[in-house]
Amino acid sequence: MRSRQGIRKRNETMGTKEEQIAQIQGMKKKHNAVILAHYYQNAEVQQVADFLGDSLDLSQKAADNDADVVVFCGVKFMAETAKILSPQKTVLLPREDAGCLMADMIDADDIRALKEEHPDATVVGYVNTTAEVKALCDYCCTSANAVKLVRAIPGNKILFLPDRNLGQYIAAQVPEKTFVFAEGFCPTHHFIEPEDVRQAREEIPDGEILAHPECRPEVLSLVDFVGSTSQILKRARESSSLRIVVCTEQGILYKLQKDSPNKEFIMLSPKLVCPNMKKITLDDVHRSLSRMEPQIDVEDSIRVKALTALERMLQNV
Numbered sequence: 001m002r003s004r005q006g007i008r009k010r011n012e013t014m015g016t017k018e019e020q021i022a023q024i025q026g027m028k029k030k031h032n033a034v035i036l037a038h039y040y041q042n043a044e045v046q047q048v049a050d051f052l053g054d055s056l057d058l059s060q061k062a063a064d065n066d067a068d069v070v071v072f073c074g075v076k077f078m079a080e081t082a083k084i085l086s087p088q089k090t091v092l093l094p095r096e097d098a099g100c101l102m103a104d105m106i107d108a109d110d111i112r113a114l115k116e117e118h119p120d121a122t123v124v125g126y127v128n129t130t131a132e133v134k135a136l137c138d139y140c141c142t143s144a145n146a147v148k149l150v151r152a153i154p155g156n157k158i159l160f161l162p163d164r165n166l167g168q169y170i171a172a173q174v175p176e177k178t179f180v181f182a183e184g185f186c187p188t189h190h191f192i193e194p195e196d197v198r199q200a201r202e203e204i205p206d207g208e209i210l211a212h213p214e215c216r217p218e219v220l221s222l223v224d225f226v227g228s229t230s231q232i233l234k235r236a237r238e239s240s241s242l243r244i245v246v247c248t249e250q251g252i253l254y255k256l257q258k259d260s261p262n263k264e265f266i267m268l269s270p271k272l273v274c275p276n277m278k279k280i281t282l283d284d285v286h287r288s289l290s291r292m293e294p295q296i297d298v299e300d301s302i303r304v305k306a307l308t309a310l311e312r313m314l315q316n317v
């Protein structure tokens, strides 16, 4: 009973979508806040964002703006990254339970054990890791700069974590180094099958198939282009093909369609949805700004160590 009344009252307070958006704009101004949203977010959230981007774009934006408050519409490791880069800012994650299943596949004890086993390796952590894990990495990277960054590392042996698929993709581009991989993966991308690609090829013979390197190597070997979210967006804009088959999280459709309204975008599979990326709604953004919570904090001893790995990532853009 209490919750039903609560929901009704909240909706009355927030009003219509248009009123809600106007109130969000007003609160943003009042608190000198900025809304950053990942391309995988719900379209209604992307619509109110000041900046849209992939992990790398948003890390840069988080570090480089004059706002006092960052409302991070993504998943927890992204909001933590914003806090590590800008500790003086209030960082809000509108849904505290928006985690990343891949990031949760490795913890500090796992990485300590791997480091003990491979003491001669340089540890490169995908940005999709907790702050505690980042603090134990030599370098962080995103899918957008991983190949460039790994190539530039002086050491010859790389311990890459947590995403085995991305690690294998990088290893194929950097054959001069040896690699050790952790066993993590992104469930949204990992469960795409080569058969899904073959079927799309048959049904859409004129389509260009673009995929994210979090997919398995046997899937990537069948597509036309492999790239990070921002690289997929660029490729779709520049492609001469009018039908684009997309093999990454479904939220990217909003920006793809906005950039190229004359093209048709087709999801390779209905499996390409990350439930955590879909948790934040416009209501959550509104509530978060009006209550200034949930706030993300990173303990200082962890933050300082994680910052070194993140700064090395940003130097290799």
Ligand code: SF4
Residues within 6 Å of the ligand: 075, 099, 100, 101, 102, 103, 128, 186, 187, 188, 189, 249, 274, 275, 276, 277
């Ligand atoms: S799409 Fe995959 S890597 Fe990205 S937040 Fe979801 S589970 Fe994590």
